[in-house]
Amino acid sequence: MGSFPSxxxxxxxxxxxxxxxxxxxxxxHDAENPDSPAAPFAVNLIVxxxxxxxxxxxxxxxxxxxxxxxxxxxxxxxxxxAIHSYGGIVLHDIIDNSFARKAIDKGADGIIAVAAGAGGHxxxxxxxxxxxxxxxxFDGPLLLSGAIGSGAxxxxxxxxxxxxxxxxxxxxxxxxxxAVQGYKDCIAASSAKDIVYSNxxxxxxxxxxxxxxxxxxxxxxxxxxxxxxxxxxxxGGNSDKKAWKDIWGAGQGIGAVKEVLSTADLxxxxxxxxxxxxxxxxxxxxxx
Numbered sequence: 001m002g003s004f005p006s007x008x009x010x011x012x013x014x015x016x017x018x019x020x021x022x023x024x025x026x027x028x029h030d031a032e033n034p035d036s037p038a039a040p041f042a043v044n045l046i047v048x049x050x051x052x053x054x055x056x057x058x059x060x061x062x063x064x065x066x067x068x069x070x071x072x073x074x075x076x077x078x079x080x081x082a083i084h085s086y087g088g089i090v091l092h093d094i095i096d097n098s099f100a101r102k103a104i105d106k107g108a109d110g111i112i113a114v115a116a117g118a119g120g121h122x123x124x125x126x127x128x129x130x131x132x133x134x135x136x137x138f139d140g141p142l143l144l145s146g147a148i149g150s151g152a153x154x155x156x157x158x159x160x161x162x163x164x165x166x167x168x169x170x171x172x173x174x175x176x177x178x179a180v181q182g183y184k185d186c187i188a189a190s191s192a193k194d195i196v197y198s199n200x201x202x203x204x205x206x207x208x209x210x211x212x213x214x215x216x217x218x219x220x221x222x223x224x225x226x227x228x229x230x231x232x233x234x235x236g237g238n239s240d241k242k243a244w245k246d247i248w249g250a251g252q253g254i255g256a257v258k259e260v261l262s263t264a265d266l267x268x269x270x271x272x273x274x275x276x277x278x279x280x281x282x283x284x285x286x287x288x
Contacts, residue, residue: 002171003042003070006057008178015057019043019064040067042091048073058082070112072121073204075099080107091143095123097133110141112166117147117192119169119251121206124197128160135161147192149253151273155281167270169250174263183248184260186211191255196220201247203227212248 009015022041030037043066047054058079061069065086071079072093080090084107091110092103100111113134115127123130127146134142144162148154154165172179173187186209196213199205203226213220261269 001039001042001068003044003068005044005046006061007046007051007053015053016060016064019060019066023064042066042068042070044070044072045079046073047071047076047079061088062086071108075103075106075108077106091141093121093145096125096130100134100138104138104140110143111138112143112145113162115144115146117195117207117252118145119207119254120249121202121204122146122197122251124205127157131157131161145251147251147253149251149256151270151275152277153253153256154270154274155277167253169254170257170266170270171263172250173254173257173260174266175260176263179248183209183212186248187250187254188257188259190250192252195250195252195254196223198223199226200224201226206249207251209248209250212246216246 004018006015009018026038026041043057043061045051045054045057045061062082062085066083066088068089068091069079069083070091070093075092083090089110090108091112092108093112093114094100094103095114100113103111111134113127113130114121114123115130116122116124117127122145127144131142131144141164142162143164143166144157144160145166145168148157148165148167149170154167157165169187171177173184177184190209190211194210195207196210197205197207200223201208210220213223
């Protein structure tokens with residue numbers, strides 16, 4: 001499945017025009033290929049109350065019956081109820097076990113465990129520890145985010161107890177992504193050592209590419225702390241240089257990204273790596 005944040009739609013291209021394009025294209029594909037329908041798609045909604053577009057974007061998600069909604073920065077029952085009203089599914093981003101419990105208690109259908117090393121807003125806990133704690137009480141849909149850039153990492157996520165791997169940074173460096181070329185090239189040229197963890201740009205801690213921070217005229221090794229109480233997703237962040245536009249988010253798994261590929265080629269690489277890792281483990285297990 002593919003997903004995108006609703007706030008990515010700005011300027012001349014509105015969020016609604018994107019939803020129209022996506023739903024019409026998928027419906028046409030399904031009509032032409034009844035035996036192999038398209039996968040569902042997802043929209044990420046930042047539900048923090050500073051997001052002054054939330055109500056508008058949520059209404060459009062309901063109008064176009066977006067199959068899957070990913071919520072972050074606040075578990076809100078009324079959001080879940082709106083999505084459930086048309087049969088949609090809600091997955092909620094969390095960074096620790098207590099937030100996972102709150103999300104499910106408030107009506108989310110599943111959890112995205114955002115562990116250490118994830119691109120953008122991310123937690124600090126080991127993916128192994130985080131998945132272990134959640135699986136002690138939750139047997140529903142569980143995705144793992146955090147430094148997943150290869151097929152072997154997807155297999156490792158499943159072995160740890162997750163149902164699915166959640167990948168972001170590698171797909172930014174694809175030809176179809178609307179990121180600027182410099183962003184894509186920077187991901188392909190960088191590795192885990194080039195990732196900086198800071199809350200300066202949005203008020204929430206996240207992982208960003210060091211070269212983009214340097215290009216914005218800041219010292220990535222001496223960034224000030226932001227006041228979390230002043231996080232603001234209406235204006236775009238807490239710094240003159242804006243997160244995502246000027247300061248590029250990326251996770252520690254970018255070392256697996258060596259070049260800018262088409263989405264199809266990236267998926268093919270991930271699939272081949274996944275099956276190769278599975279075969280290697282199976283052979284090793286049989287040998288022992």
